[in-house]
Amino acid sequence: MDKLSRHSSTALAELTELDKRIINLLQRGLPIAERPFLEIAQQLDCSEDEVLERLNQLMANKVLTRFGPMFDAVCLGGAFTLAALAVPEERFEEVTEQVNSFAEVAHNYRRSHDFNMWFVVGAESEAEVNQVISDIEQKTSLAVLNTPKLEEFYVQLYLPA
Amino acid sequence: MSNYTSQPNTALSPLERQYVLLTQSGLPIVAEPYHHIAEQLNISVAEVLAMTTDLQERGIIRRVAAVPNHYKLGYRYNGMTVWDVQDEYVREFGHAVGRLPFVSHCYLRPRHLPRWNYNLFAMVHGKTAQQVQQYRTQIKDLLENVLQLRNDDADQADKFQTNDMLTSTEILKKTGLRLKR
Numbered sequence: 006m007d008k009l010s011r012h013s014s015t016a017l018a019e020l021t022e023l024d025k026r027i028i029n030l031l032q033r034g035l036p037i038a039e040r041p042f043l044e045i046a047q048q049l050d051c052s053e054d055e056v057l058e059r060l061n062q063l064m065a066n067k068v069l070t071r072f073g074p075m076f077d078a079v080c081l082g083g084a085f086t087l088a089a090l091a092v093p094e095e096r097f098e099e100v101t102e103q104v105n106s107f108a109e110v111a112h113n114y115r116r117s118h119d120f121n122m123w124f125v126v127g128a129e130s131e132a133e134v135n136q137v138i139s140d141i142e143q144k145t146s147l148a149v150l151n152t153p154k155l156e157e158f159y160v161q162l163y164l165p166a
Numbered sequence: 167m168s169n170y171t172s173q174p175n176t177a178l179s180p181l182e183r184q185y186v187l188l189t190q191s192g193l194p195i196v197a198e199p200y201h202h203i204a205e206q207l208n209i210s211v212a213e214v215l216a217m218t219t220d221l222q223e224r225g226i227i228r229r230v231a232a233v234p235n236h237y238k239l240g241y242r243y244n245g246m247t248v249w250d251v252q253d254e255y256v257r258e259f260g261h262a263v264g265r266l267p268f269v270s271h272c273y274l275r276p277r278h279l280p281r282w283n284y285n286l287f288a289m290v291h292g293k294t295a296q297q298v299q300q301y302r303t304q305i306k307d308l309l310e311n312v313l314q315l316r317n318d319d320a321d322q323a324d325k326f327q328t329n330d331m332l333t334s335t336e337i338l339k340k341t342g343l344r345l346k347r
Contacts (some may be wrong), residue, residue, distance in 0.1 A: 028239070030324045034229035039216045040209055041196055041230070053197060059233070070224040071233040072191040074218065080176045080226040081186065087275070087287075105339045113338035116246065118330065119283070122338070123246070150282055156257070156274040159264025164291060166239050 026165040084131040086153040089120040243330040248284035255312035
C-alpha cells in the first residue's frame, strides 16, 4: 500500500444499479450455503454468473476489499488496543515508519488533533500488546496514549452504496 | 489461553483453527466458494458449511460478507467523535449513541487525565464534511445533559472541552488482523 495515499485522491467508483444492490446485500451478509451466489441471484432477479462477474469486477476495482467470514478478532484469542501518539510535525514521517514497522500494528491513521497518529495494536495476548506499546515508546521516544476498549456498545459498519 | 476457561465456547478445535487460517484472507468468488476449503481440510462441503454455521452461532464469525472500500463508495469523510461523559451515565448513553443509525462503532475507553479526558468514542461516516458535522451535532444533543464539565477551576478554564471530533486525513497503514498460526 502506498503509505501516503490520501483519501481525497481515491477515485469514486462508477457503479451500476445492480452493483449497488449487490454491495448493499453482501455487506449485510450471505446465506451459508454451497452456492450462496445462486441465492443472492434469485433475490436480485439476475443470474448467478452475473453476480459472480460483477463481484469479481468490484474486487478487481477495489470497491470491495474483502469477501468471506468476518471473524470476531477477540474470539480468536487475540488482544487489541487503540493507541495514539502526539507526533511533532517534523518527525511525522520518521515516526510513521517506526510505528508501522511493528507487524502487530494493523491500522494506522493520521488524525486532526494534537494526538495526530492513531493505531490499532493486535497480538496474541494482553501482555504482548503491552510489550508492543512499550517498544513503540522506546523506539519513538514518545509517550503512547493507550485506550483499550472497556466496553463495546455497538459495532456494525453499513455503508449503503 | 486463559479466557477459554471462562468462555469455553470460543476455543477453536485444531480443524477450526485450520479453517480460520484458510479463510481469514477471504473466500474465492466462485459458484462454490467453500469447495476449496473442503478439499484443503479433507472434509465434505456439507461439513465445512456446518462448521461455518457453528462458528457463527458461537460468535466467532460475525457474518459471511463483503467489505466495501469507504472512499470508493463516496464516504470520504469520517469523524471519530470523543466525549467526556459522566461515569454514572456512560453505559446508558453509550448504548443510546450506538443506536443512532450513522454510528458504526461505539466504545467505552479509559480517560488519561490530564492529557485525555474523553471516555466515549463514536465513529461516524459521511459523504460530505457537513454531513459528518451534523452527525456530531446530533450526538451532542443526545449527550447534552450528561457531559462532564471540568471548568470550575479557573486555571483550567480553557483546558478541557466536553467533546471533540478527530477526522482522519491519511491512511498510514491498513492490514487485516490475522491469526498467525
